[in-house]
Amino acid sequence: MKAIVFDRHGGPEVLRDTEVDVPEPGAGQVRVRVRAAGVNPIDGKLRSGGGWPIELPSIPGVEAAGVVDALGPDVTGLAVGDEVLGPTLTGSYAQFALSDRMVAKPAGLAWDVAAAVPVVAETALRVLRLLDxxxxxxxxxxxxxxxxxxxxxxxxxxxxxxxxxxxxxxxxxxxxxxxxxxxxxxxxxxxxxxxxxxxxxxxxxxxxxxxxxxxxxxxxxxxxRIVTIADPNAADYGVLFTGGGEVMVEPAAVAELARQVAAGELTVPIAARYPLADAAEAQRLSDSGHAGGKIVLTVD
Structure with a gap:
């Protein structure tokens, strides 16, 4: 399959378009034929050597929207051919990715918008719950x-x-x-x-x-009652930094937000769309911190 890969840390220029093996789903996992992938600040941090340790070579990306292509053992509630969105276990800058938390994509929700929902929905819900x-x-x-x-x-x-x-x-x-x-x-x-x-x-x-x-x-x-998702100096001020582990957001809550986006009750701004091959340009914009909305990669 086609995928964007980096085998050393550095700037966006380390990303390359290459062929890799198609991943096989394990227990509780589905394989998704990716139609669009979200680009997030963590993608650039991991590429540059920040974030958590990762094994190289690596495929970036933590969220996608696409079509279920294969099921691993013990999967319930989803079938091959279902249109889905959610976080991925393997890099989403690729034609196929694995996930264990996909939810149904609402009918009529465009692929690029669907791919933009999972991370922002989970993050916003998580922080608002922490702040109560x-x-x-x-x-x-x-x-x-x-x-x-x-x-x-x-x-x-x-x-x-x-x-x-x-x-x-x-x-x-x-x-x-x-x-x-x-x-x-x-x-x-x-x-x-x-x-x-x-x-x-x-x-x-x-x-x-x-x-x-x-x-x-x-x-x-x-x-x-101050929570940051972006300031690495939070501990110096006694402020809570959240990276995802403090409050688990149920997939059903993300699915409900996706429904509201599809119905026009909520909006997720799309700042830019790039084809998969232009992932380096997408990450340059993301790294700038001035995208003004979500960046999405479209995958043929």
């Missing part, structure tokens, strides 16, 4: 115009939460349209937040990682 925000509270989201931030804004608003979102100038209209209050990040943030939320901030979701934790702690009066 509820109706009447005020949530500050750093990086609110990115793909995770946009979904978190919408989910919090569904719960009756007042949302203030930080973003660059280009992303603020998007935040306002979702019913949140958009403000700029950087110097003077504490005063700007207090001017629009004199009642105070109940929780903070940091999806940006650009050094907002000290200001967040000042606004909260301490590190409690």
């Amino acid at each position: 925000v509820s109706a009447g509270e005020t949530l500050l989201i750093h990086g609110a115009s990115g793909s995770v931030g946009v979904l978190a804004v919408q989910l919090a608003r569904q719960r009756g939460v007042t949302v203030i979102g930080t973003a660059g100038e280009a992303g603020r209209d998007r935040i306002d349209r979702l019913g949140a209050t958009a403000i700029g990040y950087g110097d003077g943030l504490v005063d700007r937040v207090r001017s629009v939320a004199p009642q105070g901030i109940d929780a903070v979701f940091d999806a940006s990682g650009w050094g907002a934790l000290p200001d967040s702690i000042a606004l909260r009066g301490g590190p409690e």
Whole structure:
């Protein structure tokens, strides 16, 4: 099968298009014929030698949408030919990938959008559960115009939460349209937040990682109910960093969010689409931190 592979750590230039063996599903696993794969910041971190240790050569990618191609032993609820989306066990920058947590793709949901859902849905749900925000509270989201931030804004608003979102100038209209209050990040943030939320901030979701934790702690009066998915210095401030292990999000919850996206009740912004062969360009955009939404690879 065709796949994008890297056999040494480095920049996007280490990615190469090659032929590898088709993976075989084990117990509880399905093999998916990939139609589209999501590109995420962790892909670039692992490629460059960050994140967790990986065996080389490696195929990047942790999420996909496609068609079930083969079933391993003990698989229930899915059949060959089903259209699915979800996280992958093997790299998703490939024609085939393995998974043990696929859910049905809603009818009418485009492949590229379907591939953009799993990681942002799981991440936004996980952090909101950790923060335990509820109706009447005020949530500050750093990086609110990115793909995770946009979904978190919408989910919090569904719960009756007042949302203030930080973003660059280009992303603020998007935040306002979702019913949140958009403000700029950087110097003077504490005063700007207090001017629009004199009642105070109940929780903070940091999806940006650009050094907002000290200001967040000042606004909260301490590190409690602050969660970051992007700042590696979280422990220095006593703030919770979440990479996925603290709260498991059930596949059924991700499936429900996919249904809402298909129905137009939620939106996941797609910033760019690239063919599989252009994975290096896709990762360059992702590495920049300025994609302004989800990046997706399409797989023929």
